Structure formats: structure tokens, C-alpha cells
Amino acid sequence: MSNVLVVLEFADGKLKSSCLPGITCAKQIADTNGGELHFLVLAAEPSPLAQAVAGAGLGATTVHTMASPAFEPFTAEAWADGIVAAVHATNASVVGGTASSSLRDALPRAAALLDAALTSEVTAVGAEAVLTRPISAGRALLEQASSGDVAFFTARGSEFPPTEGGGAAATVSELETAEVSTRGVSVVDIQKTKSTRPALSEADVVVSGGRGMREGDNFKVLEELTDLLGGALGASRAATDAGMVPPDLQVGQTGKIVAPNLYIAVAISGAIQHLAGMKGSKTIVAVNKDEEAPIFQVADYGLVGKWEEELPKILELVKAAKAG
Amino acid sequence: MKILVTVKRIPDPDESLKFADGGVDYSASKWVPNAFDEYAVETALRLAEVAGSKERLAEVIVMSVCPQGQRQHVTQFLAMGAERGVVVDADDSTLDSITISKLIAEVARREEVDLVVAGKLSQDNEGNQIPQRIAGLLNWPQACFAAEVRREKDAKELTVSREVDDGVEIKKIPLPAVLSVDLRVVLPASVSNGVTAADHRYQEGARLASLRGITMAKRKKVQVHSLEDLGVQNSGSETTRAITPPPARPSGQIVASAEELVEKLKSEAKVL
Incomplete structure (x- = not known):
């Protein structure tokens, strides 16, 4: 099994459109290693979110859910716990998503807990899971391979087209909630920049x-x-x-x-x-x-x-x- | 309180890269401290010192994994005001992120520090993952991409403003913890420690070393470790297949007027 697990993010009950390029990158990785594409939804009540995503036909065969109040609001601490537990439960061999501020925060923490490598800001997927990423402020491109049972990635959103829906529906599968802890942190406030313009x-x-x-x-x-x-x-x-x-x-x-x-x-x-x-x-x-x-x-x-x-x-x- | 700051040296980001044999030749590079690490040391010093007095609320230790004889950046940070250094003798370019994180986490454990401060990324490798990994390995909370850091007097927690995709998140983290800093953390009023006067304004940016600091730096203690004595093995999980220059952009044109510009955007580039 070399399944690719994509960690999804939601806002106001809807999948964030910023997730779509990360799904495209994951699909390309799954195509090169012959695995299936799976999604992970971490939320207090993940079922309705997962149902909507499963029905959208974004290319995944399974949408895994894990429920815990500790997943909201987002903290890297609780999400890393959830991701680690999901990797164990699903036997995923690749884990990632779009390089959002949340996944850049949580995925390296989860990777460390699994002793796994992480490739940041991937811009291209090559044969044998060689991933390309820019270094030195984009003045060079590094082609990098990772070894180990599990490998993590974040995809640069601007480099992959957004995945389009309309494919076959996915199955929703509930994962047992692992021990999830925010380690005593609290999110006091999120000051959103107000804008009527696109992101x-x-x-x-x-x-x-x-x-x-x-x-x-x-x-x-x-x-x-x-x-x-x-x-x-x-x-x-x-x-x-x-x-x-x-x-x-x-x-x-x-x-x-x-x-x-x-x-x-x-x-x-x-x-x-x-x-x-x-x-x-x-x-x-x-x-x-x-x-x-x-x-x-x-x-x-x-x-x-x-x-x-x-x-x-x-x-x-x-x-x-x-x-x- | 004890603060450990992770620092590294990087090839001067203003020099052009020399591509050779599927890689980059750094043999003639000038090495400089990573800018985000300068911000990390500045953050730690602002948390530790009482501005305008000699009193210190914390000891600041800088740590680097670097080849023997290549510790100029460590000396520079000691000259800025850090109390002492810890180095791991190793060619960091041969170590992956897993290994570097384990080395730092092990030193944090042995030194029993209350806080690890790191730059959010290195300007050369741009991995953006070491601080988060250290927090995971230590099972400590983390606050990444910090733009503001506040501590109340003697408090066992920090209040951190983090730069996130759609704005700013305010996160409270109990100590011990890991902090990764973004560049706005060195604005004049971005860090407060509850003891330095609330209306104190720092000079923007990371401070320069004073002459006295430079003289004193040579006498400051630097403890040297190896991978072996820290009990860490190089995991070798990352293999570089190639490093290549990005495809060049086709050269553009200079237009003579706003009229020509808009006309070309419409008929040639077809973006209007």
C-alpha cells in the first residue's frame, strides 16, 4: 500500500479552495507510486464536511474523518496528533497538502513524531517520487528523494492547477479518535484581514x-x-x-x-x-x-x-x- | 529562564549561484549568518534583557551545527549579546532535517531550557520545518511565524501574534515552548518582557555588535559536541538528485508609453 493522504482545511463549513492545488500534487504523486488518493478531515464534527467532499468527486477513493473538539480552532499541536494517528490507522505512505500557513505549521511537527522526511513547497513531481522544490529564493531548483516508510510534502499552491470535481464519489470512513492534545495552548483571537478582493x-x-x-x-x-x-x-x-x-x-x-x-x-x-x-x-x-x-x-x-x-x-x- | 537560539551560516544570498556538476559550487562563497536567525537572537535578547539596565531575566545560548573552524557566525551572535554558545561539529550540508532537529532537541533537553527561538526558515535551504520538528520531538507547544511576542513579568507563558494566510492569529503558549520568528518581530515594539518599560522602543532590525561585545565574544564559552556524544545518528532520509537553475524567463521589452503598454497587454499578451 502506498496511499497518499491529503490533509484538508475548511472555512465556514466549506472546503478551502486553497486545498485544491495540493490535491493535484498529491494525485500526481499517487500516479507515480501506484497508490490511492485519500483525504483526511480533522474537525469537531467532521461528518457533514467529509460527506460534501466525498460527493464532490475530487479524485479520492476514501475520505477519512477524525472527530475531536481539540481540532477547532486549528492548533499545530492537536492537528499533528490527529495526523500521526491517521497515518498509523490508514497506512498512508505519503502525507501532505497545500503549503498553507496551517499545514506548514502542523505537518513538520507530525513528520518529526513519525521520524519522517518532509519536502517543502513542492513545485513539480517527477518519476520515482522525486520532488522538485525551489531553494535560495527561487534561484535554484532542488530535486529531492526521500526514504523511509512515510514521507511528507507541502505543495506550492501557485504551481499546481486546482483539482476539479465531478469524478467518482469517495467513501467516508470514520477513524477512531486518538489522544489529541493542544499541549495547553489557546488561540485567543484571529484577526482576519477584511477584503472584498480575491485572496x-x-x-x-x-x-x-x-x-x-x-x-x-x-x-x-x-x-x-x-x-x-x-x-x-x-x-x-x-x-x-x-x-x-x-x-x-x-x-x-x-x-x-x-x-x-x-x-x-x-x-x-x-x-x-x-x-x-x-x-x-x-x-x-x-x-x-x-x-x-x-x-x-x-x-x-x-x-x-x-x-x-x-x-x-x-x-x-x-x-x-x-x-x- | 534559559533561552536556546538556533543559528546557521548560509552562503551570501546576494551572491549569484555557481552551478556545477548537477549542484551548486559554494567553495568560493562568502558565508553570512541567516537573516532570520539574527531576528531570532534579537527576539531572545529583547525577552532576556531589561533595557537600560544590566539586569537579565534569562540566559541566552546560541546553538549551531557547523563544520569545525566555521564558527564565525556563532562568534558574531555572541558579540551581539548572547551569553554562550553550543556547537555541534559536523558538516551541516550532509545532515537532513530529521538529524539537525534531533541534535537541537537533545541540546535543549540537556540544557533544560525554557524556550527555543528559531528563525522561520533559512534563506538557502528554505525548509521551514526545523522549529516545528523540535517542538514535536520535545512534545512542547509551538508558535510559528511570530510577528509579536509578549511576556508578562515572571509569567510561564508567552502571547504570540502569528502571521497566518488570512491575517494574524494570537496564540498563548505555556513554557517550555518553541518559537519561530518572522521578520516583523524586529520592529521597534514587537517584543516585550513585562519588565522593560512598556514605552521602550528598540531600533528596528537586529542590533549590531558593539566594540565591547566583539572583544567579549572571544572570551565567551563555546561548548563543542559531536553527533556521537549527543547520541544522534545521521538518518540520511533526504537524497539530492540534482540542483539546477530555474528556466530563464524570455527577455521582455521596454515600452515607450502607457498607451503602448495597454495596447500590448490587450492585443499581444491578451490579459485585458
Whole structure:
């Protein structure tokens, strides 16, 4: 048995769409090692969630559930316990999911408890379960094989297409609840960033501003362009560190990794750590007054000019293009 | 209180990579401390010290797994203000994440520390898994990707603001525990220990070593371990098949005007 177990996440009773690329990656691994695709649902009351996922036909043969109040809200401590118990009960040989902040928190802990290797931020699946992942801020690709009875992975969401439903329904199977403990931690509050825009890592278009925007108020013109294109707003580390916009808008090695169809970088010089977060984008546009800015080396279209002059023009032209 | 901070050296991230024989040739690299580890040491020092006085609330120990004679980064962190060092003599590039985590967990156990502080990832390997593993091995709670860390006076717990995908999570963790820090933890008011004045503002970023710190660092104690005396075997669970440069992006074009840009986005790239 070399089954691949994907740990799923839910919000408001629904499967998070961010899980879908991780399922695609898991399916590719299952295809190379000849195993079945299984899902794991950890929740206080996992049955309705699991039923919905099983019916969606996402490619899994079995949806395993484990029930415990300790699974909500999410803590790495309790989830790692649940994942370890599920691996023992299902004999999974590969365990993973999309590299969300929760799975990046819980999976390595579970891997340590099982003395298992973990490959982070996988971008491609090769033969014989060799997984590729970027290192050194995306300047190199490491192809890595893991040995052992169980191997863990997290998949970079921007590198795999979301799995589509409509396949055969899966069977739901209840696992016995293991000893699950939060180790005395408590989640006091979750302050969600309120936004009517799509999530940065899932948006089709991302418009980002950098240090050259100088202050938060100046992001208004970028927000206007963002909304016109139905995209998400991003920023460089220089802009978030300066407090112009909230930190969770940061795109880069230390922020979010994005790969939209269209990435527009405004007044961003293009430090290595920023490029690491966006150079997988299909079309990259850079507007910068400094023609020597490194961002132009990755841009498909570069416009040398001040954002104060160029952005209002671009905004009007895009409006006209959309209307036409 | 005792705080153990894990640190490593990395090839200078601003140097270009030299690809050779299916790998990267680091033989001529300049080695520097991992930036996130500098933030981890800064976090530990802010938790340990009473700003403006000589009083210390905790001992800060830095630990590194590194080849013999390659301990410059450890000395640098001692010069920043850590009290002493622990090193494991080994070529860390030959050890997998399982093994490195076991070495650190074993030292944390022997030193009976109350807190392990680590950077959230190393800029070269980008594994983002060692702190979580250490917490698992020690069966301790963990708070990863910390942007703010608060401790009340003499409290046996920390309140940590963690950066998560859709915002910020506030998590309380009892000590002993493992903390992994993100870059915003070094903003002027991101760490408080309940004793340093609440309105104290640190200089942004990790502190630089003072001249006195540099002189003192040479006299500070560094304990040397081996894998054997820590009772850890290299598990060798990870095999590198190849390291290759990513495919280059086709070179782009500079457009002359906003008009040309929007026209090309519409008719050429077809993204509007």
C-alpha cells in the first residue's frame, strides 16, 4: 500500500479552495507510486464536511474523518496528533497538502513524531517520487528523494492547477479518535484581514506597490486599478515594513508566493526576495522611474516612468479597453 | 529562564549561484549568518534583557551545527549579546532535517531550557520545518511565524501574534515552548518582557555588535559536541538528485508609453 493522504482545511463549513492545488500534487504523486488518493478531515464534527467532499468527486477513493473538539480552532499541536494517528490507522505512505500557513505549521511537527522526511513547497513531481522544490529564493531548483516508510510534502499552491470535481464519489470512513492534545495552548483571537478582493495567492491579477509609493494613501490609485481588473492588491516588503499597507499583502520569499496571469509591479525595484514571490507569474508588467531597476529583468513589459504620471494614464486606458 | 537560539551560516544570498556538476559550487562563497536567525537572537535578547539596565531575566545560548573552524557566525551572535554558545561539529550540508532537529532537541533537553527561538526558515535551504520538528520531538507547544511576542513579568507563558494566510492569529503558549520568528518581530515594539518599560522602543532590525561585545565574544564559552556524544545518528532520509537553475524567463521589452503598454497587454499578451 502506498496511499497518499491529503490533509484538508475548511472555512465556514466549506472546503478551502486553497486545498485544491495540493490535491493535484498529491494525485500526481499517487500516479507515480501506484497508490490511492485519500483525504483526511480533522474537525469537531467532521461528518457533514467529509460527506460534501466525498460527493464532490475530487479524485479520492476514501475520505477519512477524525472527530475531536481539540481540532477547532486549528492548533499545530492537536492537528499533528490527529495526523500521526491517521497515518498509523490508514497506512498512508505519503502525507501532505497545500503549503498553507496551517499545514506548514502542523505537518513538520507530525513528520518529526513519525521520524519522517518532509519536502517543502513542492513545485513539480517527477518519476520515482522525486520532488522538485525551489531553494535560495527561487534561484535554484532542488530535486529531492526521500526514504523511509512515510514521507511528507507541502505543495506550492501557485504551481499546481486546482483539482476539479465531478469524478467518482469517495467513501467516508470514520477513524477512531486518538489522544489529541493542544499541549495547553489557546488561540485567543484571529484577526482576519477584511477584503472584498480575491485572496492574493488565488487571484488572476495582482497589482503590487513598492517603496516608491512613499505612503499608504498613494496606494489608492493601485487599488482602483486592482478593482478594475478584479484582482488582489500586493506590496513589496519595503512597503509593508514602512506600514503603507498591512503585512499580509507582502509578496516575496518572506511573504506570499503568487503566480497570477498578470502581475503589475509599480515602484518596486525588484529585490531577489521580492522576485522569489512573483516570478512564476505569466505576464509581468513593471512601472518604475529607474531604468536600471532589477524588476525590468523579469518583466515582459517595462515602462520607465513615474507612477504619479503613468498610473492615472494606465487607469484611464484600461477603463477604455474594458469598455471597448 | 534559559533561552536556546538556533543559528546557521548560509552562503551570501546576494551572491549569484555557481552551478556545477548537477549542484551548486559554494567553495568560493562568502558565508553570512541567516537573516532570520539574527531576528531570532534579537527576539531572545529583547525577552532576556531589561533595557537600560544590566539586569537579565534569562540566559541566552546560541546553538549551531557547523563544520569545525566555521564558527564565525556563532562568534558574531555572541558579540551581539548572547551569553554562550553550543556547537555541534559536523558538516551541516550532509545532515537532513530529521538529524539537525534531533541534535537541537537533545541540546535543549540537556540544557533544560525554557524556550527555543528559531528563525522561520533559512534563506538557502528554505525548509521551514526545523522549529516545528523540535517542538514535536520535545512534545512542547509551538508558535510559528511570530510577528509579536509578549511576556508578562515572571509569567510561564508567552502571547504570540502569528502571521497566518488570512491575517494574524494570537496564540498563548505555556513554557517550555518553541518559537519561530518572522521578520516583523524586529520592529521597534514587537517584543516585550513585562519588565522593560512598556514605552521602550528598540531600533528596528537586529542590533549590531558593539566594540565591547566583539572583544567579549572571544572570551565567551563555546561548548563543542559531536553527533556521537549527543547520541544522534545521521538518518540520511533526504537524497539530492540534482540542483539546477530555474528556466530563464524570455527577455521582455521596454515600452515607450502607457498607451503602448495597454495596447500590448490587450492585443499581444491578451490579459485585458
